[in-house]
Amino acid sequence: MTDETDVGARAMLRQLIGHGPLTRPELGAALGLSRASTSPIVNDLMRRGLVAEISTASRGGRGRPVALLDLDDENFTVGGLEIGSDRVLACVYTLRGRRLLRNERSVEVDAANPRGLLRHAVAALHEALDMVDQGGRRLLGVGVSVGGLVDATSGTIKYAPILGWRDVALHAGVTEAFGGRAPVLLDNDANFAALAEQRQRRRDGLPAASLVYLTGTYGISAGIITGERLWRGERGLAGEFGHLIVEPDGRACVCGRRGCLDTRAGMSAIIAAGLGAATAKRRAGVEPDGVAAGVDRLVALAQSGDAGVVDALIEAGTWLGRGAALVAAMLDPRLVVLGGHYARLAPWILEPAREVFRAALLMPAPEYDQLEVSGLDAWAPVEGAALAALIAVADGVHDLP
Structure with missing residues (x-):
């Protein structure tokens, strides 16, 4: 050629x-x-x-x-891996995005120990890939997703508050643990999820040239699509909206400051507020293990009509709407998409968020809602990570097979 x-x-x-x-x-x-x-x-x-x-x-x-x-959906695969504080998610997809196999593992290692968590995560991905490889498909690449500040160029986690990581050379660690099986790329969960959201909207015949995807997992990060492309900012660190200070002298944040949006509308804060306000009695010392389990508990209580939980979710929705309005005021996207676990909590948080969002915008669009819930589930960053591995081939970052 x-x-x-x-x-x-x-x-x-x-x-x-x-x-x-x-x-x-x-x-x-x-x-x-x-x-x-x-x-x-x-x-x-x-x-x-x-x-x-x-x-x-x-x-x-x-x-x-x-x-x-x-x-072609028959010859090649791409893989996605998400490393979180309570679980790792691994999935293998065809080139058109059809899921072949996914693997979820609870994290039992010390999250502050990058090497131990990395081995755990890569083992989950190897397991999924080994099963798919039996069909004779060839792996084109793997994308690795982590919540936090990620320098995708150097492959370094600059800061991941939920994991307590600073300046972790994760790309090199994954590449070594992966044994050169395929090219690896690294980015944050919001950027990857935004890519998956964009592809899904295109498939559904919806506008996708300009959007902001807000994660609803370990923190509030924003994946920004503008002019059809992902925008990472000057240093590749754009989108950490969860650490905008919205409440001076507010609650302490995991980042060490006070009053960050994450302390009001981040998933950990929502779970803590909701369960703390629950009118249903809980057994002493019994707490959900991890974010996903906490959301499961919130949904169950809200569906049962627990007034304390519903009120807490409504309040969280108002804070989320304020944060989304700040995003819209700064970036003017066609829409802001609430992803991850926000989608599961949408029956209680979406309308309060929209009400505050519309009121805060200087010029809201009258013809369509600018705040929507993603149709993708909490696996969106994993799907987007795999998609990014394919895009890397098309963009010349990785070789054509």
């Missing part, structure tokens, strides 16, 4: 990742290529097992059958 063809192949791959399936004429037109230039590149990508003709169905059920091109 010549350098010129290589550039064309990567551009075509990127177009199909973002907008497939497409016909050959549509694919060529999107890239400004003639039919004569399009066909050799398509044929080469098909030979490599990256692109396939997936359908001969007619568009809209009328007219002659139309051959559509999309990513």
Whole structure:
């Protein structure tokens, strides 16, 4: 493959990742290529097992059958791994994002010990990959997600408050533990989740060129999509909205300061406030183990009509709406998406959040809601991490197979 063809192949791959399936004429037109230039590149990508003709169905059920091109779902996989304080999540996907196998493990090691937690996480990913590899698929790459300040260029965790990590060379650690099995990339959970959200919205025919995804897991980070692309900021550290100070002299935050948004609308704060206000009696000393278990308990109590929990969730929703309004005022996205566990708590927090959000905006959009709940679950950062591994191939960061 010549350098010129290589550039064309990567551009075509990127177009199909973002907008497939497409016909050959549509694919060529999107890239400004003639039919004569399009066909050799398509044929080469098909030979490599990256692109396939997936359908001969007619568009809209009328007219002659139309051959559509999309990513080949049979030959390759991409992997995603999320490292959290209470669990690690590992999943393997096809190139079109179909989940093949996922593995969840509770964290029983000391989270402050990066090496021990890393071994635990990579073992979960190896286990999932080994089962999928039996089908003969080839792994293109793996994305690794962590909540906190991540320097994706150097592969370093600058600061992860929930884990107590500072300046941890995680990319090098994962690469070593992974044994060179495939290229590895690292980013924070919000950036990866935003990529997954963007792809899902495109598939659903919804606008996706400008959005902010707020995580609802270990803290409040923002994944920012603008001009169709992920925006990381000057140093790659953009999006830590959970540590905006919204309440001077407010509650102590895990970051060492006071009054951060995380202390009111972060998931740990919501769980603590909700369970603390619960009218249902709890057995002494019995507390949920981890964020996911805490959310399970909150949902169960709220569904049972526990007034204390419902009131606490409504208050958390108002704080979340204020924070989302700050995001919208600074970045002016088409919409702000509440992801992760926020989606599970949406029946109680969404309307209070929207009410405060609308009131705080200088110029709200009258024709659509600018604050929405994600249709993805808490695995969105893992899905986005795997997607990022595929995008890295299309962008030339990793080699074409």
